[in-house]
Amino acid sequence: MDDKLTSPKEPQSLSNGKKHGGWRTFPFFIGTVAGLSLASAGIVGNLIVYLIKEFNIKSIDAAQIVNVVVGSSNLVPLVTAVVADSFFGSFSVAFASSCVSLLGTVTLFLTATINSLKPHPCNDSSSTCKPPTKIQYTVLYISIVLISIGFGGSRFTSASLGANQFDKPEHQGIFFNWFFFAFYVASCVALTGVIYIEDNFGWALGFGVCAVATFLGVVVFLSGYGFYRNDKPNGSAVLDLGRVFVASLRKRKWKNSSIMEDYYTGATGYDDIVQILPPTKPGKRLRFFNRAALITDADLNSDNTIKKSSWRLCTVQQVEDFKKIIGILPLWTSSIFLATPIAIQSSLTVLQALVMDRSLGSHFKIPAGSVSVIILISTAIFLTFLDRVILPGWHKVTGKSPTPLQRIGVGHVLNVLGMVVSALVESKRLKLGHEHVSMSVLWLFPQLVLVGVGEAFHFPGQVTFYYQQFPQSLRSTSTAMISTLIGIAFYLSTALIDQVRRCTEWLPDDINHGKVDNVYWMCVLFGGINFVYYLICSISYKYEYENV
Structure with missing residues (x-):
């Protein structure tokens, strides 16, 4: 971590009267990540034990279920990031995900408090253990799915939204340091205090604490809305990567040119060839994909303007972004x-x-x-x-x-x-x-x-x-x-x-x-x-x- 873990005092450059963004948003993001991380770790960290003791699931099977839960909650952020960047923005996606996590936490809390939603506990002999019914399995898995989607979708989306509040890279670095520090501290509290409550005072009380922490995290996040700098989505950059791949394949029989003017560097649309100064020249790495920006006869109308076909012609910048990935x-x-x-x-x-x-x-x-x-x-x-x-x-x-x-x-x-x-x-x-x-x-x-x-x-x-x-x-x-x-x-x-x-x-x-x-x-x-x-x-x- 190149940036020092220093106290996040508001720099002079950010106190210039701007209403949105800056360090004034910092407490809301830290409060959010603390509440949601405490709840998430308090549930997932002891879920294996809960499945074994309360739902009579065998140990290795319980471990497999938890692996799927953790895996799902870490795959969801990629989907939510694409949705946030392309359609709804980071705030809307993070808030919706937080609400989903609250719903999942409350549902899991109900499985611990309502006896009909879990099987009878085992006696000393494992042969007397009865497996959960279909309804009990259904409610359990619904809560697990909601928890995986909610906590997974909110964590990294809120981190990106928090970093977007700052203009300078060093301020973004300090924010990330404190964000993950808060995540680790809250998780430590959950894996000690909350799990101790679950094991010694009952699952209902432990999951109740998690539900309250989630609710407070959602409230804190929503309270800062008036201070957030909300960037508008600008279309799918991920889709642009697919366009480069498809355009390269469609032009695979064409040879790359050494002349800069033969490549499309348009930035304002596909109606005209707009040269960017200074022009970006396609790099030598992965030269095959340079074809995606190569202007061919098929890309031109009769008046030499560019045809509107984003799946056949991409900008040089899009090609270079694709090659970076x-x-x-x-x-x-x-x-x-x-x-x-x-x-x-x-x-x-x-x-x-x-x-x-x-x-x-x-x-x-x-x-x-x-x-x-x-x-x-x-x-x-x-x-x-x-x-x-x-x-x-x-x-x-x-x-x-x-x-x-x-x-x-x-x-x-x-x-x-x-x-x-x-x-x-x-x-x-x-x-x-x-x-x-x-x-x-x-x-x-x-x-x-x-x-x-x-x-x-x-x-x-x-x-x-x-x-x-x-x-x-x-x-x-x-x-x-x-x-x-x-x-x-x-x-x-x-x-x-x-x-x-x-x-x-x-x-x-x-x-x-x-x-x-x-x-x-x-x-x-x-x-x-x-x-x-x-x-x-x-x-x-x-x-x-x-x-x-």
Whole structure:
């Protein structure tokens, strides 16, 4: 994070009497992300336990369901970003998504309070457990779907809207720092306080707290409407990418020209050829797609004006934007396999915690769903250390800041090391379990700290990289790309776990009779191969801006 995590005082340049935008909007966005993040983490962080204990769903199946929930909530932001940029604007989409999340939270709260909406609890014998009825499943899944769509659609859309309130990049950077800091802090509170309430005082009270937090988040977000700078949607930049691809294929038999005047650089419409000064010349990378901007005889009317066919002729800028995205995709795919082991670990850690000794003293027991808070705490603490100590020290020694790709690379290494420690700890736990000795849940902390520190490197590194390297017209979509890869990773983790269950005996319903350590070693292997792939992609990548 190149921008310091300093107190967001209003700069003089933004206090010039403008009614909309600026730091006056900051409290509303922080309040919104705090309320929604607390509710989201309080629900999803303990959902595995809720499904197992209250809906009699088997442990591995519950883990799979939660993976799908997390995956869906991280895929939704890409859709909402496109809808916001193209049709309705960020505020309308973020507000609608927040309302959907409130509806889903209230519905889940009802499943915890109305006995007819959940099956009878199990007795000591698992054979007496009755599965949920179709109606109970329906209400449960409706609440889960609404929660996935609502929280997923509001988080990154509100982040983009918040960044749009500022004109200077450094102010946008400070906003992002505080936005994600608030997200981590609220999530930590949820994974400790809210989950403790759920485990010790009842699910109804815990989910009720989540519903109230969501409601307050929506109210705070709506209260700031009069101060927001609402940008109008300007059409789909994503659709422009499709036009470039189609136009390139339609002109695949034409040869590229070395003359600038042969390319369309129009910016005001398709009626006339309007030259931009200075003209943008098609780059040499991925020259095949330059054909999309090549003016051919078929693109001209009899009076030499341009025909209105956006699927046959694109501007040079559209072509260059398309090629930027293509150049970034290999690095983006490597991040999918960076997030997949983390997704697998997030589910298995809860299952491990359920069969470990979670006692701290004689009166306190750590909730299984709260164990993963160690990742968030480690990330939040190390983000500050990274921002205040490591990055300034690096700059002092080398004269420049580490590139986003360098930070992501460090995250790759730490993630693999975290999986190695996970495998070693699980091997030890199984050995003690066979001797009927319960291992302390504190042994899970080192691996989670490693993953958290790695996230402090690669997560903000990816935010910075995509925000800087994506075309200007796709800045909102750039932040959603990060959540999209996380969503794909959780879906992929679900598929991998399912395949492991089909082909091996590593993941039975009782993990004490399985080989979870082998699953972690598999993650180590995939992570190592993916790191080599990342190195190849990052070395060959050329930054759009040399000062990055």
